[in-house]
Amino acid sequence: MIELVQTYWVYFLIGQYPNGPLGGLALTLVLASMGVALAFPVGLALGIARLSTRRAIRWPVTALVFVVRGTPLLMTVFWAYFFLPSVTGHRTDQFSTMLIALVVFDGVYIAEIVRAGILGVGRGQMEGALSLGLTNFQSLRLVILPQALRHMLPSLVNQFVSTIKETSLGYIIGLSEVASIATQINTQVFTRPAEVYAILGLSYFLLCFGLSQFAFRLEARRAGR
């Protein structure tokens, strides 16, 4: 196993970079970070729209949330793969396809975190803000969201952990993230599949376990106050 790591660790971490596109664990992290960073504003907008008093806004968004949450992420990936070329007019690469699928999928999940966060703030805050003469938008931005976001922080870190795990589905559309790279290494070594995939699992574990412990600490600290 040590020999395996010594031979392939660079390839495992960054793929063919700098002689080719970035891949491996680095690509997994870039994809997950960009996914969550872009999904957050989408989720914020969708979460607020879910609580809108206007039906024309609330209903379509609620329908979207139900459809995306009721089907596997792979379904969103397949739709993105199929739809994007017909919208943009040219073939989309695997990275953008996966990124857009992640933004839609995570956006919807973050929307539910946002919605729960806002509902957790308590009606009195909104009523108080409105009675002080703030507009709807101002009450949301200045009073509700600052409180709601603080509640949401641990959930958001957990969402990042989920996203790291979700990027592995890029394997299916041929994106050279860490699971694909492991499979390529396995094809080259050929005789030691159990070790190669155990190393893959261990890498994900270290990353995700570390981050979820961090989320746990955040939560404990918040509860301690």
Add this chain to the structure above:
Amino acid sequence: MPSFEVSLLLRGPSHELLLSGFVLSLELAGLVLVFALPLAVIVALLRLAQNAPARWAGFAFVEGIRNVPLLAHMLFWYFGAPELLPQALKQRLYAGHVEEVSAVIALTLYTAAFMAEDVRSGIRAVPVVQTEAARALGLGFFATMRLVVLPQAFRVTVPPLISQTLNLWKNTSVATVIGVAEMMYQAAKVESATFRSAEAFAFATIAYLAVSLAVTGLATWYQRRLAAAAGVA
């Protein structure tokens, strides 16, 4: 863009492929549920045991499995694990449905790790005095669990377990990477054979959604019944 061909989904070879995929997905989810539930209870009991090594084993199982994506589990159980088996057993395995066996193992472990946490919080929701009273009456650890704690824990555990079942249903789609001919696999197959992407994906989307809504409906019904029962009591 060609028009949407509904008839493709209602009869003919594409219809049969998609339907067989849907049935296999359901079977996969059902089988995994049967294996994962008892395993989840065992792991939850390990995590709550008095004995420290048992507690550690439970913790390692849950965290070790939850923090690795299902896809990596699938790859390991399909490509990696069979190589570790003795030759004779390996040949028997490869003669049968190796991809389905691997998928069931990966999904069972993955689902059980998540369910174990729900069962554990369910057990912890039962007041300690219940255990103390049972023990004072002379029941052993297992009798206390089986007759007193678990029946009460079961009630609060059902809603989160239903939501895990929903995740399981969606997770069966990942089995497509190791070539299990479930819903997603057949949708992709029909898509590449007929170039009818919209139709094939619409069928899969509706199939997944229908089962998900049914499971969600079940959860809502149970919760309402639970609330009604609590109101009477």
